[in-house]
Amino acid sequence: MPKIALEDVTKSFGSKKVLRGITMKIPAGKSVVVIGGSGTGKSVLLKCILGLLKPDSGSIKIDGVEVTTLHPWQRESMMRKFGMLFQGGALFDSLPVWENVAFGLVQGKRTSRRKAQPIAYDALAKVGLSEDVGLLSPAELSGGMQKRVALARAIASQPEIIFFDEPTTGLDPITADVINDLIVESVHNLGATALSITHDMASARKIADIIAMIYDGKIVWQGPASDIDHSGNEYVDQFIHGRAQGPIKLEVKRS
Amino acid sequence: MLGLASVGRFALVFSAIVGKLSKFFVQSVLSCLVPPYFLGQLGRQLWRIGYNSLPVVGLTALFTGSALALQIYIGGSRFNAEGIVANIVAIGITRELGPVLAGLMVAGRVSAAIAAEIGTMRVTEQIDALVTLSTSPFKYLVAPRLLAATICLPLLVGIADTIGILGGYLVGTRSLGFNSAVYLKNTMDFIEMGDVTSGLIKAAVFGFIIALMGCYHGYHSAGGAQGVGRATTNAVVSASVLILASNYFLTSIFFGE
Numbered sequence: 072m073p074k075i076a077l078e079d080v081t082k083s084f085g086s087k088k089v090l091r092g093i094t095m096k097i098p099a100g101k102s103v104v105v106i107g108g109s110g111t112g113k114s115v116l117l118k119c120i121l122g123l124l125k126p127d128s129g130s131i132k133i134d135g136v137e138v139t140t141l142h143p144w145q146r147e148s149m150m151r152k153f154g155m156l157f158q159g160g161a162l163f164d165s166l167p168v169w170e171n172v173a174f175g176l177v178q179g180k181r182t183s184r185r186k187a188q189p190i191a192y193d194a195l196a197k198v199g200l201s202e203d204v205g206l207l208s209p210a211e212l213s214g215g216m217q218k219r220v221a222l223a224r225a226i227a228s229q230p231e232i233i234f235f236d237e238p239t240t241g242l243d244p245i246t247a248d249v250i251n252d253l254i255v256e257s258v259h260n261l262g263a264t265a266l267s268i269t270h271d272m273a274s275a276r277k278i279a280d281i282i283a284m285i286y287d288g289k290i291v292w293q294g295p296a297s298d299i300d301h302s303g304n305e306y307v308d309q310f311i312h313g314r315a316q317g318p319i320k321l322e323v324k325r326s
Numbered sequence: 327m328l329g330l331a332s333v334g335r336f337a338l339v340f341s342a343i344v345g346k347l348s349k350f351f352v353q354s355v356l357s358c359l360v361p362p363y364f365l366g367q368l369g370r371q372l373w374r375i376g377y378n379s380l381p382v383v384g385l386t387a388l389f390t391g392s393a394l395a396l397q398i399y400i401g402g403s404r405f406n407a408e409g410i411v412a413n414i415v416a417i418g419i420t421r422e423l424g425p426v427l428a429g430l431m432v433a434g435r436v437s438a439a440i441a442a443e444i445g446t447m448r449v450t451e452q453i454d455a456l457v458t459l460s461t462s463p464f465k466y467l468v469a470p471r472l473l474a475a476t477i478c479l480p481l482l483v484g485i486a487d488t489i490g491i492l493g494g495y496l497v498g499t500r501s502l503g504f505n506s507a508v509y510l511k512n513t514m515d516f517i518e519m520g521d522v523t524s525g526l527i528k529a530a531v532f533g534f535i536i537a538l539m540g541c542y543h544g545y546h547s548a549g550g551a552q553g554v555g556r557a558t559t560n561a562v563v564s565a566s567v568l569i570l571a572s573n574y575f576l577t578s579i580f581f582g583e
């Protein structure tokens with residue numbers, strides 16, 4: 072049974088159709104990376120699975136349980152399986168960094184603060200942040216540091232399923248590689264299932280078992296990461312080589 | 327025809343808002359009752375909503391009580407009824423002016439702050455992040471604010487009543503020439519328990535309205551900084567109007583024939 076199974080999921084905002092029928096399966100214990108152009112609905116896809124947005128139609132099953140019709144109370148316990156790194160970080164600016172990282176443990180899982188604190192500092196260390204960052208407020212950090220705190224928060228409670236929305240964007244290449252290793256480690260050592268979104272092909276190659284490409288609201292290609300260079304799919308080829316010419320057209324005005 | 331269409335459109339929009347608000351109301355009240363409770367958050371909100379509102383509520387009450395005493399003296403002297411100042415100040419402050427003015431002042435302070443804070447959390451996805459950390463935003467954000475405001479407003483109004491009457495007393499004894507013992511006796515003899523408790527019940531309702539409007543508009547804000555600004559304005563305006571409207575209905579329930 073796949074960990075997550077999507078069947079013909081659609082989502083529009085007003086007249087704008089963002090997802091036009093997404094069907095994909097995410098096997099347990101695997102790392103799936105979704106690639107695709109900016110604004111194609113990758114973040115919307117993650118939010119639909121998490122229930123933060125309600126899809127217009129289609130089915131989403133997690134561990135075989137249909138989640139689109141879940142009652143809010145049931146959803147709260149479903150959420151304990153998840154960790155999510157938001158594209159914008161979404162750190163709580165009223166709390167210091169370490170409490171942000173410990174939040175899922177303290178508030179969500181009701182662990183005592185004293186037990187959660189070392190776990191939080193450990194998670195911070197794993198993303199390359201030193202002890203003294205723990206007491207700062209998120210507003211005092213650089214963009215890349217905020218991203219790493221958000222990452223630490225997503226993995227601190229050791230969730231079964233982790234979503235990473237652009238985990239390496241805004242990081243220098245060395246830190247990005249540390250983060251890639253961390254994601255690989257989370258999947259292989261903890262047995263988590265990961266769904267990541269990235270534009271960074273180096274990162275995708277490193278962390279993905281399976282790569283899926285989204286275009287025009289649909290999955291146009293999906294296959295093992297090792298096949299990405301000979302996918303035989305012109306959308307994928309254009310994307311991984313970053314060519315302006317090809318089937319994917321960007322509407323820009325030329326003067 | 328055109329007029330009818332716009333009436334229809336207005337009715338549709340209005341009923342959509344009422345529906346959304348009712349749903350929010352029910353969810354908020356449920357989350358106040360069903361555990362888990364976030365007591366730390368409640369304590370922090372009691373401090374921010376209650377204690378920090380003391381200066382503005384106190385000053386408002388002091389000056390209102392003083393002005394009221396002056397006006398009643400001037401008005402009363404037209405038919406030789408200056409002696410009634412203490413009585414009218416007591417009843418006016420405890421029944422109407424204390425709760426309404428404290429409610430409006432706190433609405434300006436607290437509804438705005440709540441809407442801005444929750445609205446910013448909404449547009450920066452912090453509310454979504456709460457959900458993914460298996461914490462209900464209703465229990466963590468809305469319930470502590472609703473409870474804190476509902477608890478604090480009666481306390482604040484109790485203080486406002488006292489300070490307001492004190493303001494009247496100061497003006498009465500210092501500049502209008504009342505004897506201080508007589509003024510106090512008139513106040514204490516005239517005022518009834520019902521005057522005070524009706525005001526405190528009003529205050530609890532106003533506190534609930536203040537927090538509910540702040541949370542509701544913040545929670546549903548969208549569209550970045552401008553959206554948060556709009557939410558803040560709407561929270562203060564709707565809280566103020568609802569306070570004045572519900573005050574009328576509560577007065578007619580308590581004191582109507």
Ligand SMILES: Nc1ncnc2c1ncn2[C@@H]1O[C@H](COP(=O)(O)OP(=O)(O)OP(=O)(O)O)[C@@H](O)[C@H]1O
Pocket residue numbers: 084089108109110111112113114115116158
């Ligand atoms: N809350 C919303 N209301 C209206 N439209 C939205 C909303 N969220 C997303 N959209 C629209 O959905 C489309 C997809 O957005 P999404 O954030 O999923 O893109 P993305 O694939 O993650 O892009 P990027 O790689 O730039 O992050 C965009 O065109 C956006 O305008």
Ligand SMILES: [Mg+2]
Pocket residue numbers: 113114115158236
């Ligand atoms: Mg995105």
